[in-house]
Amino acid sequence: MAVAGPQRVGVAEFASVITRPGIELIDVRTPAEFESGHIAGAVNIPVQSADFAERIARLDPAGEYAVYCRSGNRSQPAVAAMKEAGISTVYELASGTNGWAADGQPLVR
Numbered sequence: 211m212a213v214a215g216p217q218r219v220g221v222a223e224f225a226s227v228i229t230r231p232g233i234e235l236i237d238v239r240t241p242a243e244f245e246s247g248h249i250a251g252a253v254n255i256p257v258q259s260a261d262f263a264e265r266i267a268r269l270d271p272a273g274e275y276a277v278y279c280r281s282g283n284r285s286q287p288a289v290a291a292m293k294e295a296g297i298s299t300v301y302e303l304a305s306g307t308n309g310w311a312a313d314g315q316p317l318v319r
Contacts, residue, residue, distance in 0.1 A: 216289045216300040221313040224303045236277045238288040247317035257288040271296040278303035
């Protein structure tokens with residue numbers, strides 16, 4: 211069930227979205243933050259890295275993506291860049307890993 215355009219969602223909806231087959235989970239925090247604890251199954255594509263736009267451009271525009279950062283701030287420009295790259299189905303965790311963990315959801319190392 212694809213959506214038109216990026217959507218900022220809460221923890222419960224994000225937790226549901228990432229269980230869907232084919233969804234790609236992207237953590238846009240720094241590699242050090244990623245290593246300190248991330249959502250299981252995530253790949254790290256740091257929004258502040260020099261090759262962020264290049265790595266996003268390699269993603270399938272028809273794919274479905276779930277994106278998060280620490281607090282919901284860095285994920286916003288990441289999602290905007292994904293939209294610019296022609297990716298329309300993106301779910302963004304509004305509260306980031308801070309909200310995820312505060313809601314009792316697990317982070318893995």
